[in-house]
Each structure stands twice: as structure tokens, then as C-alpha cells.
Amino acid sequence: MNVLDYLWRKLLLLAIVIVGVTTFLFAISRMSGDPAVLMSPPESSDAVIDATRERLGLNAPLLVQYFDSIKGAFTFDFGTSFVSKVDSGTLAIDRLVPSLSIVIPSILLAALLAACIGTYAALNQANKRGRALMAGAFILDGIPYFILALMLVLIFAITLGWLPATGSKGMLSLVIPVTVLTVQGFSTMTRLTRGQLIDALGQGPVTMAKSKGLSPSTVLVKHAMPLAIPPLVAFLGILFSLMMGSLLILEPLLNYAGLGQLLVRSVSSRDFPTVQACVFVMAVLITVVNIAMDAVVRILDPRLRTKVSA
Numbered sequence: 001m002n003v004l005d006y007l008w009r010k011l012l013l014l015a016i017v018i019v020g021v022t023t024f025l026f027a028i029s030r031m032s033g034d035p036a037v038l039m040s041p042p043e044s045s046d047a048v049i050d051a052t053r054e055r056l057g058l059n060a061p062l063l064v065q066y067f068d069s070i071k072g073a074f075t076f077d078f079g080t081s082f083v084s085k086v087d088s089g090t091l092a093i094d095r096l097v098p099s100l101s102i103v104i105p106s107i108l109l110a111a112l113l114a115a116c117i118g119t120y121a122a123l124n125q126a127n128k129r130g131r132a133l134m135a136g137a138f139i140l141d142g143i144p145y146f147i148l149a150l151m152l153v154l155i156f157a158i159t160l161g162w163l164p165a166t167g168s169k170g171m172l173s174l175v176i177p178v179t180v181l182t183v184q185g186f187s188t189m190t191r192l193t194r195g196q197l198i199d200a201l202g203q204g205p206v207t208m209a210k211s212k213g214l215s216p217s218t219v220l221v222k223h224a225m226p227l228a229i230p231p232l233v234a235f236l237g238i239l240f241s242l243m244m245g246s247l248l249i250l251e252p253l254l255n256y257a258g259l260g261q262l263l264v265r266s267v268s269s270r271d272f273p274t275v276q277a278c279v280f281v282m283a284v285l286i287t288v289v290n291i292a293m294d295a296v297v298r299i300l301d302p303r304l305r306t307k308v309s310a
Contacts, residue, residue, distance in 0.1 A: 140186070145181070
């Protein structure tokens, strides 16, 4: 499979995700009752509902409505928000930026900490410090992230008054959500880093490098890490997906004005156009990030790179 075929397959995957998400939202809107009622503001009169039905083409055959929904997804047209009276797609994109301000630093910090602690633990398996670090990672992994968020708010916001308890204004408002997501990703990624590095240190090329008398640092950096890094990069895509999902609870809990809070509030207020836009943006972004991570893995791993270019 050459590079062009690989890219076409990934673009086809993205198109399938768009169609799949749109089909899911289309089916949900029909199974939840009259779409005209869902797409109209709460407590609308019959005249308003009939106008909505006519405006959205809901009097057309179901198959025509479905293909209109697919077209709207590819043109990023989800209608106007009932609550804010602005374009739902634009609103979702605007709220995406604050959410990424939490997720991206969290992933970078989690990866950095996991690389340091996981590498130390892999090189010191029999050391008490190495075992203690891994025990700490297991303990942190067992704390639900929303419980950790409440603990941090209680200690650093309410008791000490160092940080704002809620809100999304200023850099200090990022500290608690970024810390929570960093801990959530760091604990899992540390264990994965340790396991991958231990496995890499036992493989043939690394053993041969050791037998040649190379220094431990050279063996680690030039021979073991290139084997351990690709699976860790692939996990970053999964970690991004997990963190985006965590925002659905974390942002409303901390009253943080991001995409997760917008989605939850839109569901509670029956703002269906905004619900569609939020779900669509989140699904497509997660797919794009995972495709990007897969491409990076193929660049880093010579075995996969050979398969792509063959």
C-alpha cells in the first residue's frame, strides 16, 4: 500500500465517521418524538412548530430528510441555536477553543511525566523507589477524576483560597481542570511507558547492542526508545478521546465554559441544533487526532513505514 492509498483510506474513514454520526443524530431525533418539536424552542405554539417543520423540510419524505442531514453535516450547517440565537456550528467551534486549552496542556504534561517516571521505573524494577512510584501511579489511577476535582476545589479554592473554585476566566481557572486531566492521563501512561520500555529492553536488537559494550544511555536512547515510543504515540490518540469525554462531567462540575458544558446544557435545554453541532465537532476532532497519531506512528516505526511505502 503506497502513501496515496493510505491517505485515501484515512479520508474515507473520516467521511464514514461523518456519515455515521449524522445518521445517529438523525435517528435519535426521529425516535425522540416529532423532530419539529425538538427543533423548535421550548413551549412553542403549534404555529411555530408548523413553521419549523416547513422550514426544515420535515414535510418531505424521510429519505430526502436524511440526505439533507448528510449534506448539512458536510457543509457544517446545523441551524441556529434556540438559546443564544447564533449559528450552532460557530458556537460549538468557539467553545472548542477553551476545551482544547485544558486538554492539550494536560496531554503534554501527562506525556512528559509518564516518560520520566515510567523510564525510571523500567530501569529500576527491583528498586524500592521504582516500585513506590508505580504504586503511586496505581493509586492515582483508582481515584475518579471528578472526585479528584472536588478534592482540589475543597483544598486549594475553598480552604486555602489560592485558586478559583469555578469559572473559566484567567490562567488560574485552568489549574484545577488541567491538573485533574493530567493525573488521569499520567497514571495510565506511566504504566504503559514502563511496560513498553521493559519489553523493548528485552528484544533482540537491544540485547545485541548491550553485547557490543555500548553504554547504557546509548542502548536506551538509540535502541530501546525507538521500539517503545510508537505504541505510546498511538495511545496519545486514545488519551485525547478519553479526555474529551471527561469534559462532559468536568466542565459542568467546574462551571467551565467549554464544549462539554455547552453540550450538557444544550441537552437539558433541548437546544437540539447545538447538540448536533457539539457531538459532530467532538466526533470529527477525535477521529482526526487519532488518524494523525496513526500517521505519526507509521513515520516513527520503520516496520510500518515499509508497509505503507511498499
